[in-house]
Amino acid sequence: MTTFLNRLLRLRRNAWEMVASVLIALGVVMLMQPLSLTLFSFSFLVTLVGTVMFIIVSHFPE
Amino acid sequence: MLQFPIDRIASATPPAIAARVKGLSDRAIAWLFVAPSIVLLLAINIFPLIWTIRLSFTNFRVNRPNAQIEFVGLRNYINILTDRDIWLSMQATAHFLIWTIVLQVLIGFSLAYLINKKFRGNDLWTTIIVLPMMLSPAVVGNFWTFLYQPQIGLFNYVVGFLTGSDPSSFSMIASTSLAPWAIIIVDTWMWTPFVMLICLAGLRSIPPSIYEAAECDRASKWRQFWTITIPLVLPFLMLAVLFRGIENFKMFDLVVQLTGGGPGSITELTSINLKRAAFEQWRTGYASAYAVILFVTVFGLASIYVKALNKVKKR
Numbered sequence: 340m341t342t343f344l345n346r347l348l349r350l351r352r353n354a355w356e357m358v359a360s361v362l363i364a365l366g367v368v369m370l371m372q373p374l375s376l377t378l379f380s381f382s383f384l385v386t387l388v389g390t391v392m393f394i395i396v397s398h399f400p401e
Numbered sequence: 402m403l404q405f406p407i408d409r410i411a412s413a414t415p416p417a418i419a420a421r422v423k424g425l426s427d428r429a430i431a432w433l434f435v436a437p438s439i440v441l442l443l444a445i446n447i448f449p450l451i452w453t454i455r456l457s458f459t460n461f462r463v464n465r466p467n468a469q470i471e472f473v474g475l476r477n478y479i480n481i482l483t484d485r486d487i488w489l490s491m492q493a494t495a496h497f498l499i500w501t502i503v504l505q506v507l508i509g510f511s512l513a514y515l516i517n518k519k520f521r522g523n524d525l526w527t528t529i530i531v532l533p534m535m536l537s538p539a540v541v542g543n544f545w546t547f548l549y550q551p552q553i554g555l556f557n558y559v560v561g562f563l564t565g566s567d568p569s570s571f572s573m574i575a576s577t578s579l580a581p582w583a584i585i586i587v588d589t590w591m592w593t594p595f596v597m598l599i600c601l602a603g604l605r606s607i608p609p610s611i612y613e614a615a616e617c618d619r620a621s622k623w624r625q626f627w628t629i630t631i632p633l634v635l636p637f638l639m640l641a642v643l644f645r646g647i648e649n650f651k652m653f654d655l656v657v658q659l660t661g662g663g664p665g666s667i668t669e670l671t672s673i674n675l676k677r678a679a680f681e682q683w684r685t686g687y688a689s690a691y692a693v694i695l696f697v698t699v700f701g702l703a704s705i706y707v708k709a710l711n712k713v714k715k716r
Binding site: 356359360363364366367370371372373376379380381382383386387389390393394 | 478482483485488491492494495694697698700701702704705708
């Protein structure tokens, strides 16, 4: 966990890509889940943040 | 003297242009060749995408070209993301997507595994299995509506024969509980051969020497399957899931032909819903916002999937 946080602080690509991927996956689950309309309403925002973050962090150093 | 077309083109090139091209570097010539593709890509992909994003913030209606276009900010996005019908249509899409992928991967891989064994008529069976994939979705949708007919349909007859129930006692297309499964069955029937072909390519790329080494180490067939076959076919399987996932997220023609989104709106997938908003209600701005939401979702999913695929390949 500490290593992961260190990598985040040092702007390493893998760690940040992991965060972006989790956000995208979370957004898609929120978009398609049958439980809460509120979650559905915020799904696009989460997916969009994740996708934009993914595009940016894929240019970070390894 | 025999003249090739390229010689004729070279001799027909005006000297002024020929002299100019002669002075170009390799890099410039490469750009010259790539430029038409880039221009085409910009014109038919990038420009419409940017235009769609712009329209998604307006109240533009394509059937009212002379009406004043107003900037509505995020209103279209808010309307879509608080609409219960769209939420239900997303759930219908998720149901369709998950089940088609699970069934197609399981059946496709099993068929590839069987076809990969050497037996008589191997090629003939491969051709027969691949046939559904070559048909047009409109044709497939049309003839499956006949197969699903409660009175005369072969599907109902077979189910009735196997279960002992009356074939006309159920209707796959008209029943709210069966219609989602009706479209899943047809899509699986049509696209399992595609997954099978990709898996078959993966299975045939495994060198036999690896299995021979495993035999020497007295590894059981079960162990060989889990430690050789599955890991080496996994990148191919993931590629198949990516292709089918993106395709099924946009599924339109087959479902329109089969159920038209009905009964009610139980099989109304997002692309059908989007088409209704754009070309039946003529809410172009709203439909553009809807399209942007779907695009970002597919793009995001594809990004993480390609990353996972590269990781598996590196292994």
